[in-house]
Amino acid sequence: MGSNPVTWLGTPPFPKAAHAALGDSQLRANLRKATGTIRAKRAEAVAELSDWERLRRAGEAIKDDVLSRLDTYLERLERAVTERGGVVHWARDAAEANDTVLRLTREAGADEVVKVKSMATQEIGLNEALAAGGVHAIETDLAELIVQLGHDRPSHILVPAIHRNRAEIRDIFRRQMPSAPPWLSDKPVALTEAARRHLRRKFLSAKVAISGANFAVADTGSIVVVESEGNGRMCLTLPRTLITVMGLEKIVPTWRDLEVFLQLLPRSSTAERMNPYTSVWTGVTPGDGPQRFHLVLLDNGRTNALADPVGRQALRCIRCSACLNVCPVYERTGGQAYGSVYPGPIGAILAPQLVGDMHDAQAASLPYASSLCGACYEVCPVRINIPEVLVHLRAQATAAKGSRGPEALGMAAAGWVFADPKRYEAAQRAGSLARFLARDGWITRLPFPGSRWTASRDVPAPPAESFRMWWRRTRG
Amino acid sequence: MALFATCLTDTFYPDTARAVVRLLERLGCTVDFPLGQTCCGQMHFNTGYREQAKPLAQRYAGVFAGYHAVVVPSGSCAGMVREFHPGLVGASPATTMTYELTEFLVDVLGVTDVGAYFPHRVTYHPTCHSLRMLGVGDRPLTLLRAVRGLDLVELPFAETCCGFGGTFAVKNAETSTAMLADKMRCVLDTGAEVVTAGDNSCLMHIGGGLSRVRAGVRPVHLAEILASTEEEPWAAIR
Structure with missing residues (x-):
């Protein structure tokens, strides 16, 4: 892993990484089917709302306000969380965040933690850091579990195992899940049952849960996680200690602002009117749920992105994956070719900014992993002009390369x-x-x-x- | 009014530019082609050479100052001029008066039937920048539907990118080719003899792939179809 684990060490620049993916017929078929299906469903879910464009503009405006006064909102959030019995920790980078989580886990006396699906903890390589400190992290989101058991890497923000089909998943479960019977079939109901049996034991025994956050309400200190399976809800309610790792930009100012995002996110993401589970908690409630709550506020390159007037719009992202699902490049290469936990169009603009070094050949190749067709911008629920940022970052990449290379001379x-x-x-x-x-x-x-x-x-x-x-x- | 041919069409596809001139003159326009024009700077801009796009944007503003309208037979070059030149060198009358061909025909001239005749089976690929940056919508299809003798076949997954993307086609050649393969399959599924679009860049890509596999489907710019009449069929525009 590099100095910033947002990109995976050893992944070649995009054109080379794409080579193997393009030749993988199983991967291509899985992705074509999965993205084609979700694309059509999203379009239907969005078409149901006559004010979709106004919702997008509202989402954009709220996020832009947050980003323009992030310092104020962060302090407001810290105050609100602390008043309600939570403890706030600040982490400059991945290492600081990982150290904090490991220390808190040890203080809780746990050597095993259950995890809610979270991009922030993937971004900082938390599972690996915990393992190095002797703590075993168990992913409880079904797709994350498939990736973890398969010693694999995620390839999609919402569905990290989108590159796997059910036959491959059955093989992974048979090999890696002690409780899975050897006669396990590849029917979805059988696979989920096996995962359920495997996970229930963990939910009941875990002392510590770790989550990310979809939103944090600055006014009240409330944290919101949206999910489909209910496994997140198990993690958020059963263990005694809850540690949430959250990117600085996940703030919304007030409770009312959630109204906008809880419409934008599920329709863009899973093409649902409403996601099955929305969990909200505010600090600690005596006698109900976790009795210790820690909130780790993660920078890890975000203030670097915030300083860029064009690039900062990437921080509006609510991790819905709509841009991945419509991207003709992503559909063909899959997510792993991007060499980062953030694949697809949003990854191509977010990962290089979080890495913050255009001399890194892999990061500098990402803004070029696009034909600039604009399909991503069209579906983005918070109107991130991804093509604009791609071109902007390309200018940074060429500046870093200097004017003496063959391409620069040709241009x-x-x-x-x-x-x-x-x-x-x-x-x-x-x-x-x-x-x-x-x-x-x-x-x-x-x-x-x-x-x-x-x-x-x-x-x-x-x-x-x-x-x-x-x-x-x-x-x- | 002036024609901005674009460097690609000027150099590789003079037939398209001649077709635009013929079409617009038939519709009563006086067309000029100022010889000071070169390139809109899109390749430089999109590849990350923003500074080198600036003098080209400056040149454009100077060359086309004073015309009532500038017509461009390319959605992506018209998009470059209208969307990005103002950010590079400031807005100018030339940038605001720049129209993609079908926009000019439908919105400015108010014509949807240009009196064309083209007795071929044709499928239309809406290019990404004309579709999503300019928002030309169904203007090209409206124009094509009015062409006599033309058998218009709908292209499956029409709005998916063909994989050209400027320097993307060489920087990420394999991914570009994978996208092209799917686009070619869709074109072939229509049984069309001609694939048309409003951008010669995308047509160069789709047509280059079709030629490689000897598919026998010809790429033809929309302007050449619209310029074609019963008296003077498109193949005679030479």
């Missing part, structure tokens, strides 16, 4: 040609000689870097006379 040469119509026309005349390479109007092979195109596509032969030459000859 400078093209700029020089386009700067003067005479040079441009001379280049057209020179380039049109390539027509002698053509057969039937098409060129099938070009030297590098044109070979990257002609590996799979022909190029039209340039005509002897460009349009401007024709215009001058006939009209000029």
